[in-house]
Amino acid sequence: MKRExxxxxxxxxxxxxxxxxxxxxxxxxxxTPDVPKGLYEKCNGCKTPVVVKELIQNRFVCPSCGxxxxxxxxxxxxxxxxxxxxxxxxxxxxxxxxxxxxxxEQKISEYKKKTNLDEAYVYGYAxxxxxxxxxxxxxxxxxxxxxxxxxxxKVVKSVEYAMVKRLPLVLFIASGGARxxxxxxxxxxxxxxxxxxxxxxxxxxxxxxxxxxxxTGGVSASFASLGDIILAEPKALIGFAGPRVIKQTIKQSxxxxxxxxEFLQDKGMVDKxxxxxxxxxxxxxLLSMHAKGGRA
Amino acid sequence: xxxLDKEKKLEAxxxxxxxxxxxxxxxxxxxxxxxxxxxxxxNLTAWDRVxxxxxxKRPTAKDVIDNVFNDFIELHGDRNYGDDKAIIGxxxxxxxxxxxVIGEQKGKTTEENIQCNFAMPHxxxxxxxxxxxxxxxxxNRPIVTLIDTPGAFPGIGAEARGQSEAIAKNLYEMSQFGxxxxxxxxxxxxxxxxxxIGMGNQVxxxxxxxxxxxxxxxxxSILWKDSSLAEEAAESMKLTSYDLKELDIIxxxxxxxxxxxxxxxxxVYRAIQSTLIQALAYYDQQSPYEIxxxxxxxxxxxxxxxxxxxxxxxxxxx
Numbered sequence: 001m002k003r004e005x006x007x008x009x010x011x012x013x014x015x016x017x018x019x020x021x022x023x024x025x026x027x028x029x030x031x032t033p034d035v036p037k038g039l040y041e042k043c044n045g046c047k048t049p050v051v052v053k054e055l056i057q058n059r060f061v062c063p064s065c066g067x068x069x070x071x072x073x074x075x076x077x078x079x080x081x082x083x084x085x086x087x088x089x090x091x092x093x094x095x096x097x098x099x100x101x102x103x104x105e106q107k108i109s110e111y112k113k114k115t116n117l118d119e120a121y122v123y124g125y126a127x128x129x130x131x132x133x134x135x136x137x138x139x140x141x142x143x144x145x146x147x148x149x150x151x152x153x154k155v156v157k158s159v160e161y162a163m164v165k166r167l168p169l170v171l172f173i174a175s176g177g178a179r180x181x182x183x184x185x186x187x188x189x190x191x192x193x194x195x196x197x198x199x200x201x202x203x204x205x206x207x208x209x210x211x212x213x214x215x216t217g218g219v220s221a222s223f224a225s226l227g228d229i230i231l232a233e234p235k236a237l238i239g240f241a242g243p244r245v246i247k248q249t250i251k252q253s254x255x256x257x258x259x260x261x262e263f264l265q266d267k268g269m270v271d272k273x274x275x276x277x278x279x280x281x282x283x284x285x286l287l288s289m290h291a292k293g294g295r296a
Numbered sequence: 297x298x299x300l301d302k303e304k305k306l307e308a309x310x311x312x313x314x315x316x317x318x319x320x321x322x323x324x325x326x327x328x329x330x331x332x333x334x335x336x337x338x339n340l341t342a343w344d345r346v347x348x349x350x351x352x353k354r355p356t357a358k359d360v361i362d363n364v365f366n367d368f369i370e371l372h373g374d375r376n377y378g379d380d381k382a383i384i385g386x387x388x389x390x391x392x393x394x395x396x397v398i399g400e401q402k403g404k405t406t407e408e409n410i411q412c413n414f415a416m417p418h419x420x421x422x423x424x425x426x427x428x429x430x431x432x433x434x435x436n437r438p439i440v441t442l443i444d445t446p447g448a449f450p451g452i453g454a455e456a457r458g459q460s461e462a463i464a465k466n467l468y469e470m471s472q473f474g475x476x477x478x479x480x481x482x483x484x485x486x487x488x489x490x491x492x493i494g495m496g497n498q499v500x501x502x503x504x505x506x507x508x509x510x511x512x513x514x515x516x517s518i519l520w521k522d523s524s525l526a527e528e529a530a531e532s533m534k535l536t537s538y539d540l541k542e543l544d545i546i547x548x549x550x551x552x553x554x555x556x557x558x559x560x561x562x563x564v565y566r567a568i569q570s571t572l573i574q575a576l577a578y579y580d581q582q583s584p585y586e587i588x589x590x591x592x593x594x595x596x597x598x599x600x601x602x603x604x605x606x607x608x609x610x611x612x613x614x
Contacts (some may be wrong), residue, residue: 096602100532144429173428184543184545188599192595192598195592221492225464240455249449249450
């Protein structure tokens with residue numbers, strides 16, 4: 001019995017070795033290394049993979065080329081406000097399908113699962129280096145941060161919250177524009193949010209809008225462009241129409257650096273382009289200068 | 297068979313009518329025309345209305361101004377950069393009221409269209425509109441705007457001069473004027489370009505005009521990646537006057553003659569005139585504060601969503 005078993009094992013080993021030989025004879029195909037998901041992220045600036053851990057430590061700025069990555073709302077809050085100071089307000093909004101578009105509800109629920117958010121906009125009370133403010137973020141991972149009825153309503157609610165508490169308002173904007181699926185309702189949110197910002201200005205409260213990549217369409221043509229102070233992140237795409245649409249319309253190639261934050265600063269549309277590492281201190285300085293109605 | 301083909305057929309019938317001279321056959325054809333109008337020219341689809349709104353012969357803002365307002369004096373320029381021909385503005389009289397009129401101007405021929413940039417305004421156009429509206433506020437004049445644009449112009453110069461800032465500023469300022477703003481959509485109302493002068497206390501729409509967030513072609517190419525599906529897009533976008541009245545976005549529909557405004561323009565002008573006079577009389581009795589807050593409240597309440605309170609749910613869901 002024992003001998004038979006040994007024999008079997010020996011033959012198995014033999015077979016395996018012969019198999020190995022045939023494997024080795026074949027040329028080894030060149031394969032890109034299998035990188036587990038979530039360890040690396042490709043940088044759009046220098047096209048090299050960046051270790052995500054390093055990226056997070058570097059506040060989502062590429063360590064080699066300084067390219068600013070798109071940031072989720074949660075991460076934006078983490079890197080901008082004081083730890084543990086953010087209190088979310090305005091929960092419980094449900095996006096509906098006013099024009100009965102196909103697949104819109106499915107899409108929304110997919111994005112809800114993907115991003116862990118109710119909608120593309122999050123706001124609440126926060127402190128930036130101990131300076132209190134109302135802090136709102138648009139998340140470009142949720143349907144390109146597009147503005148539908150809920151986002152418009154929440155923006156107005158955050159403005160109203162700032163008016164009630166008499167706090168400055170800081171909004172981080174990253175949006176592709178109005179949400180097409182909600183049609184005319186999205187368009188009307190432009191008027192609604194602009195009107196609300198007007199009320200805020202009447203009360204003498206500060207509104208800082210920070211434009212990040214990308215800020216286009218209906219959002220840039222409403223509350224994003226109405227800040228007392230408009231900051232922008234380097235190389236962010238900012239404009240009314242997207243570059244593709246402009247190219248199609250005028251049938252010319254666009255100049256280099258067109259519609260970037262630096263371009264708009266040159267044209268006088270943006271107050272200052274601020275690197276992400278200096279954003280927090282810049283904001284806190286601005287907020288402290290406007291505390292007590294600017295008489296600090 | 298869309299509305300333009302039907303129109304051609306109707307025109308052929310009418311030509312026949314003018315050629316004939318004996319009584320009986322004229323009567324015959326007249327009955328035929330009336331019958332055709334009743335059967336085929338009513339119950340238009342959304343796409344038919346898009347085609348009518350873009351019709352070459354449709355009355356432009358200038359036509360409306362010339363026929364609805366008396367003693368119109370055009371005022372040019374934004375006092376900063378230049379004069380945008382896509383927006384015409386000025387002062388006119390209507391039914392005893394002096395009003396500021398601002399309209400988006402389309403051309404009827406190619407040359408005219410090139411001159412006014414196919415009614416696609418640049419930032420200086422919106423700033424001109426804003427200047428005139430501020431002036432109206434100063435002299436307590438009501439503002440009437442006539443909207444007919446495919447959208448704000450997407451171009452290099454427009455972006456460099458701050459297209460989005462110009463539109464945002466218009467919306468911002470329009471929400472605080474103490475004079476009534478009456479917006480009439482007379483053709484295409486395309487996206488931010490239309491809204492930038494259309495944030496009115498009351499918004500009226502000609503029956504066959506459209507008002508939407510994007511052109512149906514653009515909508516189809518964004519959502520379905522195929523711009524040839526524009527007809528389906530027009531149906532699903534709810535851009536016709538009847539749909540928008542149902543959604544409470546506009547306040548009233550101004551009726552048009554069968555076959556579109558260009559078939560009997562005087563009828564349309566009279567309808568616009570009476571609607572405006574009625575609305576102006578209504579706002580005569582209101583104070584600036586009422587007008588301002590009324591407008592703000594109107595736009596504040598537009599939205600289609602639901603909200604529940606997590607606190608109330610705590611007892612129900614563990």
